[in-house]
Amino acid sequence: MQKRLEKAADLVQLDAGVYRILATPYQELTVSVPVKMDDGSLRVFTGYRVQHSIARGPAKGGIRYSPEVNLDEVRALSAWMTWKCAVVNVPFGGGKGGIICDPRRMSAGELERLTRRYTANLMDIIGPERDVPAPDMNTGEQTMAWLMDTYSTHTRSTTPAIVTGKPVGLGGSKGRREATGLGVAFTVRESLKHLGLPDKGCRVVVQGAGNVGGLGALFLHEMGHKIVGISDMYGAIHNDNGLDMPAVLDWLKDKGSLEGFPNADYIDNSQLLTLDCEVLIPAATENQITSANAADIKAKVIVEGANGPTSAEADAILEKRGVFVAPDILANAGGVTVSYFEWVQNRMGYFWEEQIVFDRMERIMVDSFNDVVASAKKYDTSPRIGAYCKAIDRVAYCLDLRGIYA
Numbered sequence: 001m002q003k004r005l006e007k008a009a010d011l012v013q014l015d016a017g018v019y020r021i022l023a024t025p026y027q028e029l030t031v032s033v034p035v036k037m038d039d040g041s042l043r044v045f046t047g048y049r050v051q052h053s054i055a056r057g058p059a060k061g062g063i064r065y066s067p068e069v070n071l072d073e074v075r076a077l078s079a080w081m082t083w084k085c086a087v088v089n090v091p092f093g094g095g096k097g098g099i100i101c102d103p104r105r106m107s108a109g110e111l112e113r114l115t116r117r118y119t120a121n122l123m124d125i126i127g128p129e130r131d132v133p134a135p136d137m138n139t140g141e142q143t144m145a146w147l148m149d150t151y152s153t154h155t156r157s158t159t160p161a162i163v164t165g166k167p168v169g170l171g172g173s174k175g176r177r178e179a180t181g182l183g184v185a186f187t188v189r190e191s192l193k194h195l196g197l198p199d200k201g202c203r204v205v206v207q208g209a210g211n212v213g214g215l216g217a218l219f220l221h222e223m224g225h226k227i228v229g230i231s232d233m234y235g236a237i238h239n240d241n242g243l244d245m246p247a248v249l250d251w252l253k254d255k256g257s258l259e260g261f262p263n264a265d266y267i268d269n270s271q272l273l274t275l276d277c278e279v280l281i282p283a284a285t286e287n288q289i290t291s292a293n294a295a296d297i298k299a300k301v302i303v304e305g306a307n308g309p310t311s312a313e314a315d316a317i318l319e320k321r322g323v324f325v326a327p328d329i330l331a332n333a334g335g336v337t338v339s340y341f342e343w344v345q346n347r348m349g350y351f352w353e354e355q356i357v358f359d360r361m362e363r364i365m366v367d368s369f370n371d372v373v374a375s376a377k378k379y380d381t382s383p384r385i386g387a388y389c390k391a392i393d394r395v396a397y398c399l400d401l402r403g404i405y406a
């Protein structure tokens with residue numbers, strides 16, 4: 001993140017003082033979260049919330065539950081949220097949270113107690129006008145419902161706008177669940193159009209079969225492309241003639257793993273990333289495309305569904321090879337865009353039809369794609385650095401107008 005920020009800051013000739021502000025998080029909180037486990041024992045988990053910037057509005061970003069969570073990762077992810085919100089021009093800053101835990105080894109009751117106590121520990125820094133969490137890796141609608149209830153209980157007022165990605169019946173937005181995957185599919189469509197590639201029949205490989213990868217693959221399948229490979233956290237399936245995506249997702253839901261899916265080879269993750277295809281969508285986790293495999297990637301287009309799936313070293317290799325990379329802060333911004341719609345609907349107390357949500361999101365994604373391509377052209381750089389330039393411009397503009405309180 002820092003490397004890209006540095007490069008873009010140079011190109012836009014960012015003031016050195018403003019750079020120092022943007023290179024440091026605004027606020028960080030580390031909390032110990034004691035939880036009574038089902039077996040009667042007591043465990044203390046470590047949780048974080050980092051607010052990278054509040055220059056453009058309340059901090060915004062997900063909360064992830066994973067054994068790999070660490071403060072540096074949360075810091076980088078919170079900065080990515082600042083740039084992402086600025087790229088799609090929604091009035092939020094950037095934040096991220098995480099708890100070091102293994103949610104697959106915890107019961108629903110343990111996860112509920114973990115979420116509630118973490119929320120209680122964060123009460124002083126979150127709020128609809130301060131910092132609005134959302135789902136991320138291994139958290140979802142139920143997690144957000146517990147968070148909303150805990151916050152509302154403390155404030156003695158029902159406060160749906162404290163969090164986005166809630167269940168629809170509790171003030172969530174229609175279309176939020178599909179938003180990130182659909183936004184990824186729109187970005188694939190715009191990238192293909194930009195490069196003059198066909199709008200149907202492209203071979204697509206997707207790493208990850210969750211909310212982003214799985215639904216993204218489903219939308220691209222519906223748009224007439226061929227999903228030739230897709231993975232979950234254990235392994236991947238491959239069929240050059242294209243996989244029947246609705247059947248793949250049903251299988252995964254049923255069996256909990258892609259292994260054994262009929263008429264497909266079972267391959268590993270590294271084989272998946274280097275399959276023959278036109279479009280590669282890394283939609284799992286960070287640092288998947290690195291200097292170790294970037295030279296072997298066959299795709300012409302990479303659309304980053306995950307946050308930070310490509311290392312800065314891999315960027316240089318892909319750029320030299322002419323691979324078009326639609327960067328994370330653009331490609332997966334459909335999620336936070338609909339989070340913004342959810343927050344707006346909560347504050348209005350008036351809810352929109354699903355098609356209105358999708359139409360407004362599509363428009364923002366297409367406009368942002370064009371903004372990023374124009375910015376890359378203006379600064380004679382990659383779409384990634386072009387996106388950073390655009391985002392930095394917007395954040396720096398607000399910082400400048402607000403000035404430094406002293």
Ligand code: GLU
Binds near residue numbers: 133134136
């Ligand atoms: N966790 C998602 C992301 O990384 C969504 C954040 C949000 O909606 O606030 O973009």
